[in-house]
Amino acid sequence: MAKDRALVTGANRGIGLAIVERLAREGHPTLLCARDLSAGEAEAVRLRGQGLDVTALALDVARPASIAAAVAAARKIGPVGILVNNAGVLSEGNLLDMPQADIDDALAVHVAGPLALVRALAPDMAARGRGRIVNMSSGWGAFAQGLGGPGPYGFTKAALNALTVALARDLGPKVKVNAMSPGWVRTRMGGAGAPRTTEQGADTAYWLATLPDDGPTGGFFQDRKPIAW
Numbered sequence: 001m002a003k004d005r006a007l008v009t010g011a012n013r014g015i016g017l018a019i020v021e022r023l024a025r026e027g028h029p030t031l032l033c034a035r036d037l038s039a040g041e042a043e044a045v046r047l048r049g050q051g052l053d054v055t056a057l058a059l060d061v062a063r064p065a066s067i068a069a070a071v072a073a074a075r076k077i078g079p080v081g082i083l084v085n086n087a088g089v090l091s092e093g094n095l096l097d098m099p100q101a102d103i104d105d106a107l108a109v110h111v112a113g114p115l116a117l118v119r120a121l122a123p124d125m126a127a128r129g130r131g132r133i134v135n136m137s138s139g140w141g142a143f144a145q146g147l148g149g150p151g152p153y154g155f156t157k158a159a160l161n162a163l164t165v166a167l168a169r170d171l172g173p174k175v176k177v178n179a180m181s182p183g184w185v186r187t188r189m190g191g192a193g194a195p196r197t198t199e200q201g202a203d204t205a206y207w208l209a210t211l212p213d214d215g216p217t218g219g220f221f222q223d224r225k226p227i228a229w
């Protein structure tokens with residue numbers, strides 16, 4: 001059976017790029033989405049050089065027009081069976097005196113953008129009777145871990161978790177939607193002192209993106225195991 005086509009956001013670097021590499025190495029045609037298309041294209045060219053089926057698309061998840069254009073471009077290539085909402089932003093500051101633009105951006109990137117992508121792509125998945133959606137959250141988005149992180153990071157990731165539960169209810173069992181924490185990963189966001197590689201951070205995303213039909217939906221996972229919300 002042909003492997004599902006995947007679309008990964010924020011995939012020009014960090015964990016998103018590692019998710020693209022993993023999916024493509026496992027035989028999934030993969031759309032590497034980046035808000036800076038030239039950065040995405042450079043990685044796509046490198047991966048195609050290794051024989052992988054990777055296509056770069058421009059996608060700024062904070063801009064509805066960019067989402068609409070990317071979805072239209074993806075549809076021209078073929079049906080998307082896997083959506084990984086990976087793009088993320090971390091801005092320092094106190095919620096009361098930090099720039100409003102940083103709060104708006106976190107809400108757009110972590111909540112409104114992922115929801116818009118699901119609304120655009122999930123109906124086709126449902127019509128085909130199969131879909132996998134992975135929302136890249138964080139331990140800092142867990143009430144159980146005290147909603148950590150600076151500024152809007154924790155509460156917007158908690159909102160992404162809540163969205164995961166609500167979408168799983170509305171999508172039913174065939175289009176599975178799950179949230180995950182990658183752990184603390186060495187990326188521009190995680191910093192050089194983080195203990196995990198991007199490949200380790202990407203593993204649970206790969207697992208959730210390729211769940212069997214009897215796999216879970218509406219859950220929150222780290223290292224392929226459920227964690228507390």
Ligand SMILES: NC(=O)c1ccc[n+]([C@@H]2O[C@H](COP(=O)([O-])OP(=O)(O)OC[C@H]3O[C@@H](n4cnc5c(N)ncnc54)[C@H](OP(=O)(O)O)[C@@H]3O)[C@@H](O)[C@H]2O)c1
Pocket residue numbers: 009010011012013014015016034035036059060061062063086087088089109136137138139181182183184185186187188189190191194
């Ligand atoms: N690293 C960790 O320890 C850690 C822990 C928990 C959760 N996470 C989550 O894992 C995900 C990936 O993070 P990372 O560590 O790989 O961080 P990263 O290296 O900073 O990468 C973030 C990615 O998100 C993209 N992005 C930001 N705003 C965007 C927008 N408006 N539209 C499209 N893409 C956008 C960035 O694109 P540009 O290159 O254009 O900026 C970049 O590709 C994030 O959701 C993050 O919250 C990371």
